[in-house]
Amino acid sequence: MEGDLLTWIFMIGGVLLIFLEAIVPGGIAFLLGLSGLGVGVIRYFGFLDDPLTAVVVWLLSSTLLTIAIRPFINKYFKGESSYKFADEDYEAMDQIVEVIEPVNDQDNKGRIRFQGISWQARSVEGEIPAGTQVRIKYRVNTTWIVEEADPLDSPGIQLKTPNKN
Numbered sequence: 001m002e003g004d005l006l007t008w009i010f011m012i013g014g015v016l017l018i019f020l021e022a023i024v025p026g027g028i029a030f031l032l033g034l035s036g037l038g039v040g041v042i043r044y045f046g047f048l049d050d051p052l053t054a055v056v057v058w059l060l061s062s063t064l065l066t067i068a069i070r071p072f073i074n075k076y077f078k079g080e081s082s083y084k085f086a087d088e089d090y091e092a093m094d095q096i097v098e099v100i101e102p103v104n105d106q107d108n109k110g111r112i113r114f115q116g117i118s119w120q121a122r123s124v125e126g127e128i129p130a131g132t133q134v135r136i137k138y139r140v141n142t143t144w145i146v147e148e149a150d151p152l153d154s155p156g157i158q159l160k161t162p163n164k165n
Helices: 003-023 028-044 051-076 088-092
Strands: 096-101 110-114 117-123 133-140 143-148
Touching: 003 028, 003 051, 028 051, 088 133, 110 133, 110 143, 117 133
Parallel strands: 117 143
Antiparallel strands: 096 110, 096 133, 110 117, 133 143
16 A cells, blocks of 8 residues: 555544544544544654554554543533433332232232233232222332222322313
């Protein structure tokens, strides 16, 4: 491969990697591109004639830039992050769901529909027939423990009538 062609490959590849950073953020593409651009400039001025040496210098400079500069980039150019308490059991407690197969307090053969999925369920006490609205209390392994909900707690019941003045 001709020396000038390899120089231009390093320079154009470096610029493309720098622009690629806008599409794939993370800092790595920018640092690889910066190293490639640097090696291309060094080759342009005639300091790196051997292609193998140029590739080794690019690999080493990319590695060193990543190790040395990336922590500073991450410190000052943070991405968006959010924290959410991810306890599904806590979020499910006191939800009103429908019984799809009779639930009792003896075994786990009953089923409820929660979040569009059929789940095993057991009642706190007594038998609850299919079609009844129940309140989720807690979970034991994969079985939801439920109790019959008050009729006023059903999602379709309106406590107040809207004012039509």
